[in-house]
Amino acid sequence: MASKLERFVSPGKGNGLRATASIRRGELLVSAEPLACCVSKKLIREVCHHCFTRLETLLRCSQCKTARYCSITCQKQAWSVHKRECKCLRSLLPRFPTDSVRLAARLIFALLSPSSSSSEQLYTLDEHESHLTSMPEQKKQGLSQLASMLELYLHEEVPDLKQESKVPPSCREALSLVAKVVCNCFTITDGELQESGVGLYPSLSLLNHDCRPNCMMVFEGTKVQLRAVQNISPGEELTISYIESLLPTEDRQRQLEDQYHFTCHCQRCDSQDKDGLMLSGEEAAWRPLKEALPRLEELKAESNWTALVERCSHLLLAAGGEVPDENLYKLKITDMALDASIHLQRWEEAMRYGVKTLPVYRLYYPDPHPVHGIQLMRVGKLQHYLEHIEEALDTFKQAYEVLKLTHGDDHPTMADLMTRMEGCRCEMDQKSASRH
Numbered sequence: 001m002a003s004k005l006e007r008f009v010s011p012g013k014g015n016g017l018r019a020t021a022s023i024r025r026g027e028l029l030v031s032a033e034p035l036a037c038c039v040s041k042k043l044i045r046e047v048c049h050h051c052f053t054r055l056e057t058l059l060r061c062s063q064c065k066t067a068r069y070c071s072i073t074c075q076k077q078a079w080s081v082h083k084r085e086c087k088c089l090r091s092l093l094p095r096f097p098t099d100s101v102r103l104a105a106r107l108i109f110a111l112l113s114p115s116s117s118s119s120e121q122l123y124t125l126d127e128h129e130s131h132l133t134s135m136p137e138q139k140k141q142g143l144s145q146l147a148s149m150l151e152l153y154l155h156e157e158v159p160d161l162k163q164e165s166k167v168p169p170s171c172r173e174a175l176s177l178v179a180k181v182v183c184n185c186f187t188i189t190d191g192e193l194q195e196s197g198v199g200l201y202p203s204l205s206l207l208n209h210d211c212r213p214n215c216m217m218v219f220e221g222t223k224v225q226l227r228a229v230q231n232i233s234p235g236e237e238l239t240i241s242y243i244e245s246l247l248p249t250e251d252r253q254r255q256l257e258d259q260y261h262f263t264c265h266c267q268r269c270d271s272q273d274k275d276g277l278m279l280s281g282e283e284a285a286w287r288p289l290k291e292a293l294p295r296l297e298e299l300k301a302e303s304n305w306t307a308l309v310e311r312c313s314h315l316l317l318a319a320g321g322e323v324p325d326e327n328l329y330k331l332k333i334t335d336m337a338l339d340a341s342i343h344l345q346r347w348e349e350a351m352r353y354g355v356k357t358l359p360v361y362r363l364y365y366p367d368p369h370p371v372h373g374i375q376l377m378r379v380g381k382l383q384h385y386l387e388h389i390e391e392a393l394d395t396f397k398q399a400y401e402v403l404k405l406t407h408g409d410d411h412p413t414m415a416d417l418m419t420r421m422e423g424c425r426c427e428m429d430q431k432s433a434s435r436h
Contacts (some may be wrong), residue, residue: 005029005238007122010208013262015123016237017206023232025368026405029215030204030226035125036106037188037199037222041099049082050074052188052196052221064089066096084109087156099198101150104174104181107200108158111167122203126168130179131261143182147174183260188219191413193374197222209260210239211252211268216406218370227406229367246328246364246371248275274364278328285322289315289329296336305343312337331360338378347386354379358395373402377417384424389431393424 004023010016023029039047047054048070058068059075064086069075088105089096097105111125132140151161151174158164162172171177184205188197201224207215214230215238232238243255249272256264267273279286292315299308312333323330334353341350358379365372376399383392399417407413 005122007206008237010237012265013208014129015127015206016208017122018237019232019234021234023228025228025231026408027228028225028408029228029238031223032201032203033223034188034199034201035121036103036110037197038099038102038106039197040195041096041102043196044068047196048074050078052190054190054196061086064093080113081106081109084112084157088153091156092153097149097153098146100178100182100185101146101153103185103198103200104150104177105154107177107181108154108161108164108167108171111171112158112164114166123206124168125180125202126170128180128184128202128205130170130176131183132176132179134261135179143178144175146178146182150174150178186217186224188222188224190219191374191416192378193370199224204240207238207240209242209256209262209264210266211241211245211249211264212266212273212367213239213241213245214367215240216368216370218407218411220411225408225411227408229369229405246278246331248278248328249273277326277363281323281327281330285319286327286329289319289323289327289333293329293332296333300336300339303343305340309337309340309344309346309349312340325356325360326363331357342378342382347382351379351382351386351388354382368402368405370403370406373399373406374413376402377413380420384420389424389427393421393428396421396424 004019004021005017006020008016008018010018039049039052044066045058045068047068048058049067050069051074053070055070058070059072061067061069061075061082066089067078067082067086069078085102085106107125132143135143154161161167161174161177164172171180181200184202185198185200186204187195188199190196199222204217204224204226207226214228214232214236215226216229217240218225218227226238226240228238242260243252245252247255249269253264253269256262292311296308296311299311315333316330316337319330325331325334334357338350338353338357341347341353354375357375361372361375376395380392380395380399383389383395396417400414400421403411403414403417
């Protein structure tokens with residue numbers, strides 16, 4: 001852990017992390033590998049189970065036929081972690097465990113063969129909150145079913161979890177362990193900020209939530225990097241956002257209550273900041289957009305891009321000028337239309353949708369935010385591909401201003417961005433040379 005951070009008791013929030021010295025925005029505060037991680041169930045055929053690289057064709061473990069790797073090297077390196085899991089996966093076939101059960105099992109395997117680094121945590125697993133006492137009965141029942149599945153899944157390797165002396169006492173109870181995993185795991189994302197898996201980073205579980213946080217997490221493979229996105233004074237608490245922050249206050253608070261069992265009283269919630277903008281326009285005009293979202297999400301999950309883009313363009317056309325571009329539901333649907341157009345290789349259409357979202361993103365992300373930087377980059381790529389070279393370079397420059405603070409100069413996403421900017425400059429030079 002970086003030397004500028006210390007653990008403290010945050011009033012009304014329990015444990016937290018605070019700065020012991022001044023921190024500049026863009027500064028890298030923590031870089032950490034997970035104690036345990038696994039690829040998301042829906043992506044097990046698309047992502048290397050060791051380095052989390054996305055590839056069309058992957059090598060498959062010949063024994064469990066589930067784990068996949070991008071190379072023999074990754075497969076060999078993963079074996080020490082996978083060999084226990086491999087037996088468990090085979091014993092459960094044809095059923096397949098959920099992400100939280102697989103992650104909890106991998107955590108147990110990590111604890112049974114500890115590496116030197118796992119002892120240096122600011123926050124031990126034993127101290128992690130399970131929130132079982134504050135949880136509604138229905139959620140507890142759901143977790144009990146997962147706990148039963150975990151015991152069944154582990155049986156080949158760990159016949160009796162309660163007897164495992166190497167496992168911290170509070171993790172020997174399957175229900176408590178599953179609850180800790182569900183409340184404390186982080187979604188691991190790729191360079192495009194798309195989900196690739198879940199992981200546990202014990203010291204980072206100390207970070208409390210704020211709807212306008214002063215820190216951001218970005219991943220490189222399975223390694224997490226925590227950077228400051230605001231200047232932070234000594235003694236000030238470090239915060240991240242546990243959820244997608246682009247939601248009205250009521251929805252954010254409901255999600256935090258349901259998932260993390262607390263009511264948020266941050267400045268943004270108390271002032272209901274930007275709620276008026278997010279819900280701008282006549283409700284009668286934007287309600288159909290809001291109501292269409294669940295079905296559009298289904299089409300997206302099914303990769304039914306043709307139906308998705310048709311439905312989105314129809315809804316956006318019907319909303320017309322009555323619903324301002326700042327309206328949250330219009331923005332979400334414009335974003336989905338952008339996604340679908342890219343998948344269908346309708347580049348002109350995609351660029352048009354993308355350009356429309358940029359001023360709204362700028363408005364909703366006043367601090368440097370990975371989501372804003374990546375959106376700028378996507379639009380820049382479209383402009384470049386369609387030979388709008390000057391616009392592309394300008395968009396890439398805006399992306400650079402954001403990503404240098406959220407990702408830092410050494411991140412592969414930044415290297416990609418720099419290459420693209422250089423490409424634009426070369427093409428502009430060639431054009432001006434050919435004119436003369």
